[in-house]
Amino acid sequence: MGPEAGLGSLSHSPGEARQLPEAGPELVQRWRSQGGELVELLTQVRERVGGVAAFRLGPSPTVLVTDPQAVQHVLARNPERYVKRSHRARLLIGDGVLAADGAAWKRQRRLLQSQFTGTGMRRYEHRITEAARTTVERWAGYARTGRSLDVGQEMRRFALDAIWRSLTGHPLDDGTERELDAVATVATALPTLPADTTEARDAVAADLARIDAVAEHAVEAAREGTAGPDGPGLLHVLTDAASEHPEYTGQLIRDELVTLLAAGHETTATTLTWLYLLLDRYPAAREEALAAGGEGSPQRRQAIQALIHETLRLYPSAWILPRRAIEDDTLAGYTVEAGTDILVCPYLTHRDPELWPDPQQFDPRRFRTPDRRPAHPGAYFPFGIGPRACLGLQFALRESTVLLEHLLPLHTPAFSSTPTKAAYGITVRPDGPTTATLAAQGPPVRTRSS
Numbered sequence: 001m002g003p004e005a006g007l008g009s010l011s012h013s014p015g016e017a018r019q020l021p022e023a024g025p026e027l028v029q030r031w032r033s034q035g036g037e038l039v040e041l042l043t044q045v046r047e048r049v050g051g052v053a054a055f056r057l058g059p060s061p062t063v064l065v066t067d068p069q070a071v072q073h074v075l076a077r078n079p080e081r082y083v084k085r086s087h088r089a090r091l092l093i094g095d096g097v098l099a100a101d102g103a104a105w106k107r108q109r110r111l112l113q114s115q116f117t118g119t120g121m122r123r124y125e126h127r128i129t130e131a132a133r134t135t136v137e138r139w140a141g142y143a144r145t146g147r148s149l150d151v152g153q154e155m156r157r158f159a160l161d162a163i164w165r166s167l168t169g170h171p172l173d174d175g176t177e178r179e180l181d182a183v184a185t186v187a188t189a190l191p192t193l194p195a196d197t198t199e200a201r202d203a204v205a206a207d208l209a210r211i212d213a214v215a216e217h218a219v220e221a222a223r224e225g226t227a228g229p230d231g232p233g234l235l236h237v238l239t240d241a242a243s244e245h246p247e248y249t250g251q252l253i254r255d256e257l258v259t260l261l262a263a264g265h266e267t268t269a270t271t272l273t274w275l276y277l278l279l280d281r282y283p284a285a286r287e288e289a290l291a292a293g294g295e296g297s298p299q300r301r302q303a304i305q306a307l308i309h310e311t312l313r314l315y316p317s318a319w320i321l322p323r324r325a326i327e328d329d330t331l332a333g334y335t336v337e338a339g340t341d342i343l344v345c346p347y348l349t350h351r352d353p354e355l356w357p358d359p360q361q362f363d364p365r366r367f368r369t370p371d372r373r374p375a376h377p378g379a380y381f382p383f384g385i386g387p388r389a390c391l392g393l394q395f396a397l398r399e400s401t402v403l404l405e406h407l408l409p410l411h412t413p414a415f416s417s418t419p420t421k422a423a424y425g426i427t428v429r430p431d432g433p434t435t436a437t438l439a440a441q442g443p444p445v446r447t448r449s450s
Helices: 025-034 038-049 068-077 102-116 119-145 151-168 174-192 197-203 205-223 234-241 250-281 283-290 298-314 393-407
Strands: 052-056 061-065 082-084 321-325 329-331 334-336 341-344 411-415 422-424 428-430 435-440
Touching: 025 038, 025 052, 038 052, 038 061, 061 068, 068 321, 068 329, 068 341, 102 119, 102 234, 102 393, 119 151, 119 393, 119 435, 151 174, 151 205, 151 234, 151 250, 151 393, 174 205, 174 250, 197 205, 205 234, 205 250, 234 250, 250 283, 250 298, 250 393, 250 411, 250 428, 283 298, 298 393
Parallel strands: 061 341
Antiparallel strands: 052 061, 082 321, 321 341, 329 334, 411 435, 422 428
């Protein structure tokens, strides 16, 4: 289906701007009385009103944006009109690039950008591969002994190892891993913390102190020029920047380090956990991916990347992207006033049946077959689009691909139970343990028809 499907009613010239269609207050009242998740309300708003829809949680309207053209208008074409609101994770990441704005954001992003594209990514290829091999060895031990594992914890361990090696040049040791568990603890708690900043900080003070201690030790080692066995890491880029850019204080370097740790492992770990849960429900998808080509072949890699992209379609790295209109605008033919809150929702765009046939179905062939997915850039954006798209997009895709190339042919987790629902925080994560055992399993025999 083409990218323009279902958009006819949204096409108006600027001179024909109309009032935003609004979901009735009874819908919000019913949602509040039932104590549902925000995603449930947004789903109902979209179904009732469409891809650009207003509703009221307070005195001012909030606008839900899921239509691809409107998504591109907000995120890619007019980011200066629709700005990020204060990031929920600021308590954890401070003024790191994810939470920064204005001129500070531009400086910080410019410094980091080169590290995550082209030559920069090649510097970290070996480190990602070593983290994957460490995971393979650990899983071989689980399979040999029959010991159970938690797939979600294993994916966090791998992703944290990969980003830690890339930041410091050192493999992740057990002590550092235990201390950095506090990153996930704080990130998970953020949506439920008190609105008052002081009270919120007090509630997670012990965990923040653990994170700060690890960061302080790593930054000091980088300043002293102490390189790991793989040479200097990304953290050395930040400490070196301080000699030319006085704004890179010890606090800002800490904030960037924690930002890269948090954003660089939690989203990847969550995606890989969902992927294994989906393969448990759709085992044929694994067989198709491994039958696509031999080990290390481009065909095998493309098939594995299709698994990742289809997982990201269902469970995007950021399920909701809040913005605020800072000036009046016309969006999809409708008037948006300055001060309006905007909720761009990849989760709902990716599940729109007018864009994605059978949207609840896990079907990686959408990303391997021409014309099986909508072409509009606003129809698939698990890492955002536009100037504030995720800085670590290529890193996340590369580490996920490398791990699956190593691990997928060897083991199929047999889950003792699987989570029955998702938890919608900063990411969409499985709401419950993912305990499994492993059995060694080679790839399927390739037949003439495959």
